Amino acid sequence: MAFKLTYATMFNPPDELHRGFDSAVSKLKQNLGQEYAMIINGRDVFADEKWDDRSPVNTEWVLARIQKGNAMHAQQAVAAARDAFPKWSRTPWQDRVKLVRKAASIIEGRIFDLGAAMALEVGKNRMESLGDVQETADLMYYSALMMEKNKGFISPMGKDPLVGYQATNMSVLRPYGVWLIVSPFNFPFALTGGPTGAALVAGNTVVIKPASDTPWIVRLYAECLRDAGFPEGVVNFVTGPGSTLGQALVDSKELDGATFTGSFDVGMKLYRDLAQREYVRPVILELGGKNPVIVSRHADLGDAATGIVRSAFGLQGQKCSAASRVLVEEPVYNELLGRLKETTEKLIIGDPTERATTMGPVINKNSYADFKNFTEELNQAGGRFLTGGHVKTGGMYDKGYFCEPTFVTDLPYEHRLWQYEMFLPITTIGRVGDLDQAMKIANGVNYGLTAGFYGSRDETAWFFDHIEAGVTYANRPQGATTGAWPGFQPFGGWKGSGASGKNGGGLYYVQLYMHEQIRTLVKHASNGQSARRTAPRRKAASKRSAPATGRRGSRKPGRRK
Ligand code: NDP
Numbered sequence: 172m173a174f175k176l177t178y179a180t181m182f183n184p185p186d187e188l189h190r191g192f193d194s195a196v197s198k199l200k201q202n203l204g205q206e207y208a209m210i211i212n213g214r215d216v217f218a219d220e221k222w223d224d225r226s227p228v229n230t231e232w233v234l235a236r237i238q239k240g241n242a243m244h245a246q247q248a249v250a251a252a253r254d255a256f257p258k259w260s261r262t263p264w265q266d267r268v269k270l271v272r273k274a275a276s277i278i279e280g281r282i283f284d285l286g287a288a289m290a291l292e293v294g295k296n297r298m299e300s301l302g303d304v305q306e307t308a309d310l311m312y313y314s315a316l317m318m319e320k321n322k323g324f325i326s327p328m329g330k331d332p333l334v335g336y337q338a339t340n341m342s343v344l345r346p347y348g349v350w351l352i353v354s355p356f357n358f359p360f361a362l363t364g365g366p367t368g369a370a371l372v373a374g375n376t377v378v379i380k381p382a383s384d385t386p387w388i389v390r391l392y393a394e395c396l397r398d399a400g401f402p403e404g405v406v407n408f409v410t411g412p413g414s415t416l417g418q419a420l421v422d423s424k425e426l427d428g429a430t431f432t433g434s435f436d437v438g439m440k441l442y443r444d445l446a447q448r449e450y451v452r453p454v455i456l457e458l459g460g461k462n463p464v465i466v467s468r469h470a471d472l473g474d475a476a477t478g479i480v481r482s483a484f485g486l487q488g489q490k491c492s493a494a495s496r497v498l499v500e501e502p503v504y505n506e507l508l509g510r511l512k513e514t515t516e517k518l519i520i521g522d523p524t525e526r527a528t529t530m531g532p533v534i535n536k537n538s539y540a541d542f543k544n545f546t547e548e549l550n551q552a553g554g555r556f557l558t559g560g561h562v563k564t565g566g567m568y569d570k571g572y573f574c575e576p577t578f579v580t581d582l583p584y585e586h587r588l589w590q591y592e593m594f595l596p597i598t599t600i601g602r603v604g605d606l607d608q609a610m611k612i613a614n615g616v617n618y619g620l621t622a623g624f625y626g627s628r629d630e631t632a633w634f635f636d637h638i639e640a641g642v643t644y645a646n647r648p649q650g651a652t653t654g655a656w657p658g659f660q661p662f663g664g665w666k667g668s669g670a671s672g673k674n675g676g677g678l679y680y681v682q683l684y685m686h687e688q689i690r691t692l693v694k695h696a697s698n699g700q701s702a703r704r705t706a707p708r709r710k711a712a713s714k715r716s717a718p719a720t721g722r723r724g725s726r727k728p729g730r731r732k
Contacts, residue, residue, distance in 0.1 A: 176305045178654035181298035189526055192297050195283035196524045199291070206236040207390045209244060209410055212251035213403030218244060218411070224387050227294045227532040228522055229570040234292055235387040240411035245378075245419035248407040252349040252376035253425050255404030260346045260374040264323035268315045271372045274399035275311040278304060278364070281395065285360065287524065289388050293356065294531035294571075295486050296523045306361040307392070309657045310676050311368030317681045318372045324685060337694040344685035346374030347453065348427030351420050353413070353441070355433040356534050357489045359385035363392055365657075365675050366430035366455070371405065373684035375428070378407045380417050382433075384534050386410040413437065421445065428684070432457040432491075435592075435617075435667055442670065455683055456670035457663065459592040460491045460620030462652040463613035465634065466507055467606055467626030468500040471646065475625040476510035478644075478651035479598075482623065484518060484576040485653055487533050488596035491668070492621040492642065494652040496589065497578075497600040498609040504602045508557055508580065511600070515558040515576050522567065532572040533595060539572040542595050545588065546577065549597070554582040557600065590616050606630065614639045619665030623651030641665050641674055 174185050208215035220239035226232040238244075259267075278285065282304045289300035318324070324344035350370040354363040363379055370377050381389035393408035409416060420426070421444050429445065431438045431454065438456045445452050464482070466475050482494035499507050523531030533539055539562065546560050559575030562568075577597045582589065589599055589612075603609040606626075613622060614637075622640040624631060631645040641664045642655055655662040661677025663669045673679040 176298075176301060177656045177659075178299075178302050178306070179649040179656070181302050182649075184298060188301065189297075191283040192286055192301065192524075193526075195287040196290070199284065199287045203291075204233045204236065207238070207387060207410075209238050209240055209248075210390075210393050210397060210406070210408040211244065211248045212254075212407065213397070216244065216247070222383075224292065226291050227384075227534055227572045228291060228524075229567070231570060232291070234288070235390075237386045237390075237410050240409045240416045242415065242419035244409050244411070245416055245423060248378045248409045249349055249420065249423045249425045251404040251407050252378050255376045255402060256346075256348050259376055259402060259405050260348075262374070264318055264372070264374070267372050267374060268318050270399055270401060271311050271315045271368050274396050274401070275308040275315070275368070277395045277399055278308045278311070278392070281391075285388065285391055288391055289360065290523045290531070292385050292388050293359065293486075294523050294534060296528050296531055297526065299486055300523070303358055303360045306358075306657065307364035307368075310361060310365035311372075313657045313676050314365075314369040314372045314681045317678070324682065328689070339690075339692045339694070341690040341692075343688045343690060344373070344682060345688050346370075346685055348375060349425055350375040350377050350684065351426050351429040351431075352377055352379045353417060353420075353429070353431045353433065354379070354381050354385075354389065355491075356382035356384040357486060357491070358432075359388050360392055362432040362457070363389050366432070367392075367396070367406070369675075369681045370428075370430070370684050371401070373681055375684055376405045376407075378409065378420060380409055380411075380413075380420055383410070383412055418444075424448075426452060428453040428455075430455040430457070435459045438670075453683065453686075454670060457491070457675070458620075458668050458670075459594070459618060460493070460664060460668050461495055461590060461592050461616045461618045462492055462621045462623070462640070463496045463498060463609075463638075464494045464623040464625070464651040465606065465609045465613060466497065466499045466503065467624070467630050468502040469627040469630065470503065470507075470625035472503060472507050472510055472625075474646060474648040475507060475651070476514050477648040478623060478625070479511060480514045480518070480576075481649070482651040482653040483578070483598040484515070484530055484596050485650070487530055487574065488576075488598070489534060489538070489594050490653055491664075492653045492655065492662075493594075493598075494623060495593065495598050496613070497598060498603050498612055499600065500606065500609070501602055501604060508600070511578055512557055515578065518576055520563055520568075520573055520575070530573075530576060530596065533574055535572065538595060539574065541593070542574045542597070545593050545595065545597055549579050549582060549588060549599075552582060552586050552588075554579040554586075554599070559596070584612060592618070606633070610634075610637050617667035620668035621652040621655075621664075623647065625651075639665055641669060 559577030657676030661674030663674030
C-alpha cells in the first residue's frame with residue numbers, strides 16, 4: 172500500500188520523503204529573502220512599509236520581505252471580495268468543488284517546497300511541516316467531498332400536503348458573502364487552508380490575514396489558490412499587524428462572517444467587536460487549550476509515556492492540542508515519571524530541517540522570554556523539573572530560540588499555571604488518589620479542546636462519557652492529545668476552546684459557512700395549472716438572479732422536468 176502521510180504515520184516515513192525534503196531545503200536556501208506582495212483582486216499589491224521575516228532557527232536568516240499592510244489595504248481586500256461575491260456565489264457548486272480540489276492537488280504537488288519553507292519559518296520539524304501541508308490538502312478535499320455528498324446542500328423537503336396546500340419545498344444552503352480568515356502561527360497552512368477551503372466551496376469570497384510570524388508560508392498558500400485559477404477577488408491575501416490591519420478587517424462593515432483561530436483573548440475581542448453590529452454575523456472561533464491526560468493504575472505505561480511525550484513536546488509544545496497537564500494515579504506515578512524522563516531525554520533539539528531533529532525553536536523572542544519567566548515562576552512556586560527547565564545555549568542555540576522540553580512535578584494544584592495556557596514545551600504533572608479526582612481537575616478549566624486517557628477498556632467508556640472536550644483519545648501511543656486528521660478525528664473545542672460546537676474536517680463543518688433558505692413554491696390548485704406552466708419566460712433576468720443552487724438551480728424557468 173502506498174504511504175499516506177498523517178500525524179500518526181509521520182514517525183516512520185519512507186526514505187523518499189526525506190530525500191524530497193532535503194533537496195527542497197537546499198534549493199530554498201539559495202533563494203531566501205525575496206519580497207512578497209499581498210494579493211488583492213488577483214493582483215500583487217505592495218505597501219509603503221515592509222518588514223523582514225526572520226527564522227526562529229537562526230535570526231540572521233531573512234526568509235522573506237513582507238508588506239506591512241494597513242487599514243486602506245484591509246478596505247481594498249474586503250471591497251474586492253464583495254465585488255467578486257455575486258458571480259462566485261452563483262457559480263455552480265460542482266465547479267467550486269472542482270476548483271477547490273484542483274488547489275488541493277497543487278498543494279500536494281508542492282509539498283516538499285512548502286514543507287521546507289514551513290520548517291524554516293515556524294521551526295516545526297520536517298515531518299510535522301510536511302504533515303501540516305498534507306493536512307491542508309486533506310481538509311480542502313474533505314470540504315469538497317462534503318459538498319458533493321450532500322449534493323450542494325439542496326434538499327427537497329416533505330411533499331406531504333399536511334400543511335393544507337400543495338407545494339414544493341426546498342432547503343437550500345447558501346453562502347453568506349465576504350468571509351474573513353485570521354490564522355495563527357503554529358499551523359499556518361492547515362488553519363488558513365481548512366477554513367478557506369470550506370468558505371470557498373460553500374460560495375463565499377475570502378480575505379486571509381496570517382499571523383505576523385508566518386506570512387511567507389501563507390503567501391505560498393495563496394499562490395496555490397491563485398495558480399488553481401480562482402477568479403479575481405475571490406481569494407484575497409493581506410499581511411500586517413493584527414492590532415492595525417487585522418482590527419481594520421474586523422471593523423469593516425462589509426464582513427459577513429469570520430473564522431478566527433488563535434488565542435482566547437484575541438478571539439473573544441473579535442467576537443465582541445463583531446457583536447456590535449446592526450445584526451449578528453457568524454463567527455467561528457477556534458481558541459486555546461489546556462489539555463489533560465489522565466493515566467490510570469491499569470494503563471499500559473509504555474504507550475502512555477510515548478503518547479504523552481509526543482503530545483507535550485511536538486512543535487515545542489506550541490499546539491493548541493498539546494498535552495499540558497498530566498494527572499497520574501498514585502500507584503503508577505513513580506514508574507510513569509521514570510519512563511517520561513527516559514523518553515524525553517532521547518529528544519533531539521536543533522535545526523528542524525535536519526532529519527534527526529525532534530524539536531526546533533519556539534516561535535519568537537516573546538515566547539523565548541515567556542519560557543524563562545514561566546520556568547522561574549514554577550521554580551519559585553515549589554515545582555520540580557523532572558526534565559529541562561532551561562533555554563539551550565552555546566553554538567547554534569545562541570542564534571535562535573531553543574528551549575528544553577520541561578516536565579514539572581509537585582506544583583500545587585492551586586497554582587495559576589495549572590490553568591493558564593503557556594503554549595511552550597512545559598507540562599505539569601500531578602499525582603491523584605483516584606480517577607474521579609483526576610476528572611475533576613481535568614474538567615476544572617475554562618478550556619475543553621483535546622484530552623487523553625490511558626487505562627482499562629471499562630475505564631475508557633467512563634472517560635469518554637465524563638470528559639469535557641471536543642477531541643478525545645484513549646490508549647493512543649501516536650499522541651495522547653495531538654495528531655487529529657481530517658475525516659478521522661474532526662478537530663474543535665468545547666467551552667473556551669471553540670464557539671461553533673462543530674469540528675473542522677468533520678461532517679458538520681462546511682455547513683457553518685452557509686445559511687439556510689427555505690423555498691416554498693405553491694402549486695395553484697384554483698385554475699388547475701402549476702406555477703411552472705404559468706411562469707413568465709424571463710430568460711435574461713432569471714440568469715442574472717439565478718439562485719446559488721448549482722447546475723440544477725441555475726436552469727431557466729420552464730425547462731425543469
Ligand atoms: P494570537 O491570538 O496572538 O494571533 C492569532 C491571529 O490573530 C494572528 O493572525 C494575529 O495577527 C491576529 N490578531 C491579533 N490581534 C488581532 C486583532 N485585533 N484583530 C484581528 N486579528 C488579530 O495567536 P497565536 O498566533 O499566538 O496562536 C496561538 C494561539 O492559537 C494559542 O492560544 C493556541 O491554542 C491557539 N490555537 C488554537 C487552535 C484551535 O484549533 N483551537 C489551533 C491552533 C492554535 P498578528 O500575528 O499580526 O498579531
